[in-house]
Amino acid sequence: MEQINNIQVVPCTSSNYMKPFRVHYSQNGTKKSWDFMRTHDSVSVLIFNTSSNCFILVKQFRPAVYMCEWEKSRPAQPEEEEASEAAAEAGEEKNSHLPPASAGVTYELCAGLVDKPELSLEEIARQEVLEECGYDVPVTKLRKITSCRSGVGVTGAKQTMFYVEVSDENCVGEGGGQPEEGELIEVVKVPLQEAMNFAYDENIPKTMGVIFSFMWFNSNMSPKYKISTNV
Template sequence: MCECARQGLVPADETTEDDSSQSVKLLPASAGVTYELCAGIVDKPGLSLQQIAKEEVLEECGYDVPVERLQKITSYRSGVGVTGSKHTMFYVEVSDDLHVGSGGGQAEEGELIEVVHVPLKDWQAFVFDECIPKTVGVSFAFMWFHNSIVPRLQASKCLVSTSC
């Protein structure tokens, strides 16, 4: 909403004396699009963080991943003060055989989710493009992947290729 107000899509202060006279402005979904990681709120007692992550990957991305394949990367704070929250980041590799649904989140909860694939060769352009709205977690995840997973992928290519 702050970005919409900054761009003049909605007034910065929408308070009126008579709320019934205020017209509702329908904004295009693109006005609020931000690139984010698959995520969920930890609000299910009895479920581990890995089990919640598994459910979110299925709900938002359409992949039914085995919980034992989820690799914890780290936990971190997203902010400070009253708005800060703790996040735990996981990594899991997916393949077509794990794709069981369309994903997209739950529309009744206001979720508008589209899975986006960024080619490996374009990761830096994506991360450092300030015109692409993204969370800091997205940038961290790309950098972690580049430092932790890409070397392994490159090494395995060398094992099967005679050109290394």
């Protein structure tokens, strides 16, 4: 996960995951246009292990996050007439400006795309819990928290969030995702007592789903366990 090299940025001419469009429309008599991406909806799952009183998250390298950091760290670009000469001399010098791989690593909820029309959202969520985190749980144990739109300025896709309780008895594997699909996922445990400090620590790169779900748990589930979450 920590070895990132041979980076090449090229045009995306086709994709199984997103398609760019431009929509033209009129709003209150004013003509407008907007660029957007058509993408899959998704599911995410807040997993709580009752055997060890900890949350189960996933940690993985996200190229989009890394490239945002890469853009910030790039040296000033040469003038256009010097660009070809500079490109020829880039080589190792170019790689010396790359941020560390950790700049693209984030902590997230177990999640996956809704790309199997024959399965319900709960069934897709169950598969993701098994593949990414190694816990085998029945669909009936999944509790829907809510659904919302994400990336409303670009994609507008819907994500449905679930909650599930697991125990060590449900653990049937190491998780880690499906290597044949290019997934490289690390399973991470966050103790319940440290959850809110984890959520609000800006030095820990994480998704808003992690923060929201920890807050939801604190409001809805903590009284059940009578355990302080250090809020």
